[in-house]
Amino acid sequence: xxxxxxxxxxxxxxxxxxxxxxxxxxxxxxxxxxxxxxxxxxxxxxxxxxxxxxxxxxxxxxxxxxxxxxxxxxxxxxxxxxxxxxxxxxxxxxxxxxxxxxxxxxxxxxxxxxxxxxxxxxxx
Numbered sequence: 635x636x637x638x639x640x641x642x643x644x645x646x647x648x649x650x651x652x653x654x655x656x657x658x659x660x661x662x663x664x665x666x667x668x669x670x671x672x673x674x675x676x677x678x679x680x681x682x683x684x685x686x687x688x689x690x691x692x693x694x695x696x697x698x699x700x701x702x703x704x705x706x707x708x709x710x711x712x713x714x715x716x717x718x719x720x721x722x723x724x725x726x727x728x729x730x731x732x733x734x735x736x737x738x739x740x741x742x743x744x745x746x747x748x749x750x751x752x753x754x755x756x757x758x
Contacts, residue, residue, distance in 0.1 A: 639669070639754070642675070643675045644675070658697060675748065684719065706736060
């Protein structure tokens with residue numbers, strides 16, 4: 635079986651749809667297989683996955699924290715589209731930083747580079 639390199643693009647918000655949670659489960663499966671996960675790119679409403687002010691109730695799965703743990707455990711980059719984040723109020727400024735740890739603001743060029751190095755691109 636050929637080992638494949640993947641880029642995952644998350645366009646669904648952390649809550650309200652299943653897209654981001656399905657992306658998280660897919661990434662976990664990839665990391666537990668022989669395949670490689672180049673990066674996870676959060677775009678459009680997917681940038682809400684990086685909002686450090688998200689506060690789910692005790693009986694809900696904390697997806698923001700789960701992404702952070704996944705990144706730390708597997709040394710996977712959580713790339714956050716800077717333009718999409720700014721439009722949605724997910725910002726990194728000294729007075730109002732609400733971007734959760736492990737997420738990194740990047741431009742679309744970073745997505746292009748990751749796609750060029752990948753065998754497969756999966757969008758959620």
